[in-house]
Amino acid sequence: MEIIEFNQTRALLYEKAMTKYPNARVRDLSAMLEHLEPNKSDRILGFGEGNGYFCQSIANRVGVSGKYLVTDPSNYQLAHLVSRLSLPQVEIKQIGVEGLSVEPSSFDKVWSFGAFHHSSNKAEAMKRIYSALDYGGKMVVCDVFQGSVLAKHFDDVVAKYCVTGHDVEFLSNDSAKYLCKQAGFKDSNIQIIDLPQKWLFRSESGLGEFIYQLHALTNLPGNMAGKISQTVDSCRNILGVESVGAFYELNWPMSALIAYK
Numbered sequence: 001m002e003i004i005e006f007n008q009t010r011a012l013l014y015e016k017a018m019t020k021y022p023n024a025r026v027r028d029l030s031a032m033l034e035h036l037e038p039n040k041s042d043r044i045l046g047f048g049e050g051n052g053y054f055c056q057s058i059a060n061r062v063g064v065s066g067k068y069l070v071t072d073p074s075n076y077q078l079a080h081l082v083s084r085l086s087l088p089q090v091e092i093k094q095i096g097v098e099g100l101s102v103e104p105s106s107f108d109k110v111w112s113f114g115a116f117h118h119s120s121n122k123a124e125a126m127k128r129i130y131s132a133l134d135y136g137g138k139m140v141v142c143d144v145f146q147g148s149v150l151a152k153h154f155d156d157v158v159a160k161y162c163v164t165g166h167d168v169e170f171l172s173n174d175s176a177k178y179l180c181k182q183a184g185f186k187d188s189n190i191q192i193i194d195l196p197q198k199w200l201f202r203s204e205s206g207l208g209e210f211i212y213q214l215h216a217l218t219n220l221p222g223n224m225a226g227k228i229s230q231t232v233d234s235c236r237n238i239l240g241v242e243s244v245g246a247f248y249e250l251n252w253p254m255s256a257l258i259a260y261k
Ligand SMILES: C[S@@+](CC[C@H](N)C(=O)[O-])C[C@H]1O[C@@H](n2cnc3c(N)ncnc32)[C@H](O)[C@@H]1O
Pocket: 005, 006, 047, 048, 049, 050, 051, 052, 053, 072, 073, 074, 077, 095, 096, 097, 098, 112, 113, 114, 115, 118, 119, 120
């Protein structure tokens, strides 16, 4: 039986984190705008959109003359998204990336943020992305990559303490390029760039609470205060936290796999 990773508890904690700290990920929004470049009338397919952090912004950019298909396999994540997003240019579907079934060549852009690693069939997923893209279309897959301190955070902390575990395989630069080529992208049309993301918090305890909730680290031992202080410690030790002006900046290093059909 397929297990929904983002079950009710995990989706509820994800929603709590994102609604209590709505500005923590503003630089992710900037990275999305810079690399996806959503424009008026674009036809965009998003997978693993979760509870919809990026969706309003993308939907506004494409406008009513555009089309935006928002997907995620978790009905619990989508329930939160649906409650906020109702626009004529938006269609919402409960499906994983490897199960995407859309008209071939019907999108200008396909994108995701922090979701591709969840796919249990990455080769099939990439083939479906390639098929969905129109000729000249752009894929932007922002994710955690092997060898980064972020991958270590997931493998050392999230896998151990998350309510659903975190049994995934991250892309490496080589495996990402291989998947793209297998799906049909030309070598010269594939690039991988660093996304040196930072997440911003007013306090270290806020940082701890956000990460605790976002990753549903309910299996950490101790009471709530202890769980949050262990989360802060592991963030400091593995990811790095820097005090800059009024903010604590949490290092969140990702990569973007960009390819044109
Ligand atoms: C870390 S969340 C990211 C959500 C959103 N993109 C964001 O940045 O806030 C990962 C999302 O990937 C989704 N996911 C899990 N398996 C997936 C799959 N096979 N295909 C697409 N998305 C998947 C989860 O349901 C979850 O909503």
